[in-house]
Amino acid sequence: MPSEEPGVVWSLQGFSKVDEFLRTEFPISRDQILRLREVIEPDADDPWMFLCYAVPVELWPAVDAILQCGPPDPGLDYLTDCHAA
Numbered sequence: 305m306p307s308e309e310p311g312v313v314w315s316l317q318g319f320s321k322v323d324e325f326l327r328t329e330f331p332i333s334r335d336q337i338l339r340l341r342e343v344i345e346p347d348a349d350d351p352w353m354f355l356c357y358a359v360p361v362e363l364w365p366a367v368d369a370i371l372q373c374g375p376p377d378p379g380l381d382y383l384t385d386c387h388a389a
Contacts, residue, residue, distance in 0.1 A: 311389045312352070316359065316373060318380035327380055330373045339370045344384065356383045 314332035319325065332340065337353055343366040346353045359367055359382035368374065376382060 312354070312386040313389050314353065314384060314386045316367070316371060316382060317385050318377060318382050321379055321381055328377070330371060332371065332384070336370050340367065340384065343367060343370065352386075353384055354386055356385050358383055 314334075314337050316330040316332055317326055318328040320327050341351070341353065343363055344353075344357050344359060346357065347355065361376060364376050
């Protein structure tokens with residue numbers, strides 16, 4: 305993994321299971337994304353988690369320990385996301 309992060313911003317996004325609209329977004333810092341890589345394994349060719357990754361409910365305790373984002377909303381599906389800073 306490169307020693308410097310790319311010019312991106314990461315977030316945890318929650319989309320409605322009913323209409324698929326974005327309902328919530330929680331910022332993820334560089335340090336947090338490095339720790340999340342141990343919980344949500346990125347593809348081998350995507351070490352900085354540029355792609356979206358599903359956050360299954362069974363991983364939520366570990367994700368919450370890193371992000372301190374609170375309990376998941378059962379009406380939402382969660383994904384990691386990133387975009388240019």
